[in-house]
Structures are given as C-alpha cells and as structure tokens.
Amino acid sequence: MNTAHSLDLLQAAGLPSVFHLSINGKLVDADRSFDVLNPATNEVIAKAPQASAQQLEDAIQAAAQAFKSWSALSWQTRSDYILQYADALEARQDELITLLTLEQGKPKHSQAKSEVEAAIYWVREVAKREIPVQVIEDTAEHVVEVHHTPLGVVGAITPWNFPVLLGLWKVAPCLITGNTMVMKPSPYTPLTSLFFGEIAQSVLPPGVLSVLSGGNELGQIITEHPAIAKISFTGSTATGKKVMASGASNLKRITLELGGNDAAVVLADADWPSIVKPLFWAAFGNSGQWCIAVKRLYVHSSIHAAFTAAFVEYAKTVKVGDGMDQATELGPIQNRMQYEKLIDLFEDTRKQGYKVPLGGVIDRSLAGNFVPVTVVDNPPENSRIVQEEPFGPILPVIAFDDVEDVIARVNASPYGLAGSVWGGDRAAAIAVAKRMETGTVWVNEIHIHGIDIPFGGHKLSGMGVENGQEGLAGFTNTKSYMFKK
Structure with missing residues (x-):
C-alpha cells in the first residue's frame, strides 16, 4: 500500500514516523510490527509495534511493582502528578488531534478536536475528585468507617471509535484511586494511545501507566493474568462476554461498557x-x-x-x-x-x-x-x-x-x-x-x-459504570474499619 502521502501528513504535523511501546517508564521497540491504515484512503499511516507476550509480562510486573509506591502516595500527590499529565497532554494536543484524524477518520477541525479537548478536560477534572471516608458510627465507645482502597494493577482494553477519550476516561480514575494500569488499545487505532502513553512516561513514575499495542492475543493474556486485579473494557457485547468469562478464573473486578441499540x-x-x-x-x-x-x-x-x-x-x-x-x-x-x-x-x-x-x-x-x-x-x-x-x-x-x-x-x-x-x-x-x-x-x-454523572448500561449493554463517584469506586475495594474506643 502507498505510504508516502500519509507519512507526509505525519511529518507536516510534527508527528513521529516511528511509534514505541511504553513499559516501566521507557520507550521500547518490538521485534514485529503491523500496519495502521488511514480509513479515508486505506494508505498505511505508520507501523505499530507488535508487543510480545514477554513484553506484556514485563509491563504487568512493572505495574505490580509500581503499585506499591504509587498507592502509598497521598491522594493529593497523585492528583498533582495527574494534573501535570493533563498539562503535558495539552501541550501536545494539536499533534494528538491530527493523529486521531489520520488513524480514526473523524474530521480534524470538529470531532477530533472536541474529543481530544474533552479527554484532557476529563483527566484534569478527575484529578480533583476524591472518595471521602464515610463515617457510619462515631460514639463514645465505637467508630465505624468505610474506606475505599486501590485494587492493584488494572488492565484496560480500549476501542477504535473514540480511542483518546475512552482511553483517558479509564486512565484518570484508575490512577487517582491509587492503581496502576496496563493498556492495550484496539489494533485499528493504536497510535493515539501509544502517543499519550509516551507523553505519560515524561511525567508519571515508571510502571504507573504502560501502553502496549498488538492483537487479540494480548487481550487474552490480560484478562487471564493473575496479577491483574481488574479489567476495564469498552467494546462489543460479544467480546465483553468473552472478557467476563476469561476474567472469572480469578474473580477479577470487571467494568464492561458494551453495545447499544439506543x-x-x-x-x-x-x-x-x-x-x-x-x-x-x-x-x-x-x-x-x-x-x-x-x-x-x-x-x-x-x-x-x-x-x-x-x-x-x-x-x-x-x-x-x-x-x-x-x-x-x-x-x-x-x-x-x-x-x-x-x-x-x-x-x-x-x-x-x-x-x-x-x-x-x-x-x-x-x-x-x-x-x-x-x-x-x-x-x-x-x-x-x-x-x-x-x-x-x-x-x-x-x-x-x-x-x-x-x-x-x-x-x-x-x-x-x-x-x-x-x-x-x-x-x-x-x-x-x-x-x-x-x-x-x-x-x-x-x-x-x-465528570460526576455515572455512565453505564443495563442488560447486555454492560456491567458497572464509568464516571462519577460510582465510577471512581469501581477502581477500589470497599473496606470497613471498626475501632473500639
């Protein structure tokens, strides 16, 4: 397929012609790659790295290690990191908008622009949210409190229709609640996710957010992996059922945002x-x-x-x-x-x-x-x-x-x-x-x-919600403390 025209567009926008996996704070190449097409022309835009099973394992282990220190930070410190990430995304938003149009197809000046701007706004605003401690009882003899504690490593699998917005919708609440994340974008639209993953490595501690592109086999590993505590998936109902079945082996927490016939x-x-x-x-x-x-x-x-x-x-x-x-x-x-x-x-x-x-x-x-x-x-x-x-x-x-x-x-x-x-x-x-x-x-x-409105489906349209306090809580365990005075 012809690549000259699309490569010219990448260069004109100041975008890289080579994209990398982000693993443990580093930009990493892969032994294999696959073509990413511009749907308006079916020309090759670029080649995306095909992560290996070992590279995915490395990312998961790095996320598990980073979880120990990231979850120990105060909510405010994590918020400061995520706000810095929002600023870094905003500084590169024009490039991200162009890349979104080239790989997804939506009009650059309207729908791509609004998606990227909304995603950055979401990251910034979610960083300001916190789940308060709920005091159930506080008497002279006894205290009962309900806390929300992070789960661990979250596996995110994101779709091709809104790859920037729906990807960052997962990143921000996952990280602010103290979890770390390994993300696999759709193989149809991996470049924008690899790009915002690369930006993250300049701001976030190593291992907190890794982004790896590849085929469906990576998704299978993520959903089955015992070190991953939760799956956040957006996609078709048919695939969502497979994700749920695969994650049942170790009772993963699961959020599924699936299809609709609205x-x-x-x-x-x-x-x-x-x-x-x-x-x-x-x-x-x-x-x-x-x-x-x-x-x-x-x-x-x-x-x-x-x-x-x-x-x-x-x-x-x-x-x-x-x-x-x-x-x-x-x-x-x-x-x-x-x-x-x-x-x-x-x-x-x-x-x-x-x-x-x-x-x-x-x-x-x-x-x-x-x-x-x-x-x-x-x-x-x-x-x-x-x-x-x-x-x-x-x-x-x-x-x-x-x-x-x-x-x-x-x-x-x-x-x-x-x-x-x-x-x-x-x-x-x-x-x-x-x-x-x-x-x-x-x-x-x-x-x-x-930001504060829960969004999720009934029946075959999904399980759990994103956004709002419920969406934040979905990245946590509920923990009840009882103290005798």
Missing part, C-alpha cells in the same frame, strides 16, 4: 422542527460509530412524514469525506471489517424493499471506507435495521401511534445503554423516560455527560 422517542407534541438537527447529529455523529448513537428513531405518526422529510433535507447538506478536509463533517468508517458489515446490512435493506429516501448505496470503488448517510423510512419492527446495532451512518425512522406500544418496543431490545424522549409536555416526557430500561436517559436533550 432509541429516541419523539412524542406528538414535540417541537419537531427544532430537534431535527440535534437528532441528526445524535444519530450520525462520528459516522454512527458510537455506542450511544441514536439507532432507532421513533416518531409519532401524526408528525412522522413531515419530520422525516425535514430530517432527510437536513441530512443532504452534510458532507462526508476525508477528515483532513476542512469541509468534511462526517468521516469514513474506521476499518474494513466494520465497512463490510455495513455492506451486508445495506444489502439486506435493499433486498427487503424498504423505503430509503436518502442514501442506501455504498460506492465500493472509492479508496476509503466511505458510507453515505442513509435514512430508512418506517421499516418493520422485526427488521435487521431495527433489531441490530449497525454502528454506521444508517438510521430507521419509525412511526408509532400509542405511547404504551412504543415503550414496549423500546424495551424489547436486549440492550439498555441510553435513550431519549422529546416532547412539549415535560412531565409526560419524563414519565416515558422513567419507564425506559436504560442506564442513561435524556429528556429534550441528548448526549450530555459529566
């Missing part, structure tokens, strides 16, 4: 013209490669036709292209495996004869993994496009008449990550929202997140 419900009294644009971006942001993207859009039949027409007209104005192009608003599908899955889903939609007012045909002659924004008008409830998580820029817009019926249809999914309700009568919309079987639900807004 529904948005637009009630009859909604101010629908004002929500066409936010719902479009809620569905198609990051080209639909988002666990909490709207993947089923239910619109009351009294406004369904008008809403769908306006939605399609807005969608026609959005440009799909190379993320390095300033005019691009949506980038390509990140990898060829996901691209082929979407080809199959699009073919099923065509064969079934569903009404497709926009898109529907993937031009396979293009060099990049480009998939057009596609709207499917009112497919049946049992269709693949309604029942499956597409993870791409295709959305069914489904009519409904009865609120009880639509709640039942929303909750029939085996997934339960997030959802939203839109309506003029706020109380009625909230009543619908309270019946949705999801970990997060928004009313007349969507995709609002916060």
